[in-house]
Amino acid sequence: xxxxxxxxxxxVVEESETVIITEHGAEAAAAHGADAAHAAAGAAGHAASAxxxxxxxxxxxxxxxxxxLVVLAVxxxxxxxxxxxxxxxxxxxxxxxxxxxxxxAEEFKQKAKDAEAAYDKALADARAEASKxxxxxxxxxxxxxxxxxxxxxxxxxxxxxxxxxxxxxxxxSAVEDARSVAREVTEALVQSFGGNADQGLINAAVDQRxxxxxx
Amino acid sequence: MAVTExxxxxxxFHPMDQFTVKPLFGGTEIxxxxxxxATLWMALTALAVIALLVFGTRGRAIIPSRSQxxxxxxxxxxxxxxxxxxxxxxLKYFPYIMTLFCFILFANALALLPMxxxxxxxxxVTAVLAxxxxxxxxxxxxxxxxxxxxxxxxxxxxxxLMRPVLAVIxxxxxxxxxxxxxxxxxxxxxxxxxxxxxxxxxxxxAALAPVSILAIVGVYALEVLVVTIQAYVFTILTCxxxxxxxxxxx
Numbered sequence: 001x002x003x004x005x006x007x008x009x010x011x012v013v014e015e016s017e018t019v020i021i022t023e024h025g026a027e028a029a030a031a032h033g034a035d036a037a038h039a040a041a042g043a044a045g046h047a048a049s050a051x052x053x054x055x056x057x058x059x060x061x062x063x064x065x066x067x068x069l070v071v072l073a074v075x076x077x078x079x080x081x082x083x084x085x086x087x088x089x090x091x092x093x094x095x096x097x098x099x100x101x102x103x104x105a106e107e108f109k110q111k112a113k114d115a116e117a118a119y120d121k122a123l124a125d126a127r128a129e130a131s132k133x134x135x136x137x138x139x140x141x142x143x144x145x146x147x148x149x150x151x152x153x154x155x156x157x158x159x160x161x162x163x164x165x166x167x168x169x170x171x172x173s174a175v176e177d178a179r180s181v182a183r184e185v186t187e188a189l190v191q192s193f194g195g196n197a198d199q200g201l202i203n204a205a206v207d208q209r210x211x212x213x214x215x
Numbered sequence: 216m217a218v219t220e221x222x223x224x225x226x227x228f229h230p231m232d233q234f235t236v237k238p239l240f241g242g243t244e245i246x247x248x249x250x251x252x253a254t255l256w257m258a259l260t261a262l263a264v265i266a267l268l269v270f271g272t273r274g275r276a277i278i279p280s281r282s283q284x285x286x287x288x289x290x291x292x293x294x295x296x297x298x299x300x301x302x303x304x305x306l307k308y309f310p311y312i313m314t315l316f317c318f319i320l321f322a323n324a325l326a327l328l329p330m331x332x333x334x335x336x337x338x339x340v341t342a343v344l345a346x347x348x349x350x351x352x353x354x355x356x357x358x359x360x361x362x363x364x365x366x367x368x369x370x371x372x373x374x375x376l377m378r379p380v381l382a383v384i385x386x387x388x389x390x391x392x393x394x395x396x397x398x399x400x401x402x403x404x405x406x407x408x409x410x411x412x413x414x415x416x417x418x419x420x421a422a423l424a425p426v427s428i429l430a431i432v433g434v435y436a437l438e439v440l441v442v443t444i445q446a447y448v449f450t451i452l453t454c455x456x457x458x459x460x461x462x463x464x465x
Contacts, residue, residue: 052231053231053234053405054232054234054235054236055234055336055337055338055401056338057235057236059245060236060245060251061339063236063245063247063248063249063251063253064236064253064337064339064340065247065339065340065343066247066248067251067253067254067257067258068257068334068339068343069343071257071258071260072314075261075264075314075317075318076310076311076314078261078264078265078268078269079264079268079310079313079314079317080310080314082269083265083268083269083272083286084268084290084309084310084313086269086272086275087268087272087286088290089275090272090275090276090277090283091287091290091291093275093277094277097277
């Protein structure tokens, strides 16, 4: 591409100059030639040295190189002092923020897991505690119940004994009453039949009879 | 140039005039300090770089704005390129490589504006860029590796008989590097702009004008691609040369 342009460019310039010569005459051509030379070669001054490529005009090299170095120095200074540290800082900040957020998320996840475990544990503990309390209460109630039953049994037994005793007493007194009534009736019967009521015989006879009846 | 085209009937081609360096404020003398159109457009390049990379990132946002995203994209791309090719120890030279990439990319891109001056089409500019890389890399190679750097030219994996021959070839190819490095960039940019100018000249003929416009659009689209690719290629070659300096063994 370059060699092609190098070859064709001067030809093009020559052609345009010949066109000018045919149409405007030599005088105009000379003036224009000088113009074109100025335009093409900058400070070159005369047409003969006008290069096909303005890039090869070494009289402008010093100028371009000087300004290029100035511009490069400025860009390098700004980039290395301001732009690159800033952009690098922003990127690493972002990286840090992302990593931090991920770690925080991981931490929160762990916390949630811990909380769940703690909740489960508390629940199980509460259940165990409740069943323990229930068992304890049951045992206590059972104990009280047993005590009450035992007390009641004792009382019942005591009452039964007492009743037994009283029934015995009543029975004894009833027997005694019956005996005395029988003696008195026997005595009265004996006397009314005109017999001499011997207290001792009557008593023995009544006891004899009652023994059989009461048994 | 425009004056000439008005004066003369028919087709007039001045595809190379756009590359002429002219003083900005009149006069014909170009001293080394004279502000020229080259100065103007290189300064605009620097301003564009600063606008994107400094002004565009002023928010320092965790969630970046558009301009900050672009700046970060460029930063990430060049940094990854340097790291992938040269390794960790090459990151020391990342700011300079980033400078080269930004300068070339923005100079190329600004050159696509109508009536602009393409700094990177100038052999003087690209040659300085390439020579700075070449000299810098060569000096760095010797400073870092001493005479071991010459191992770059001695292909120890080749048969013993071939090694001297290969050494000559390697040596030649090494010294051709800055030439190809600079001419590739300048040539690509210059060729594209010259072609567009030629098509533009065809636009003076009414019958050809629509074709000319379509052709310019096509070439322009291609140039947008070339502009980016050439900046990328220049940067990646710089990284490759830097890698040779840091790790000269084949």
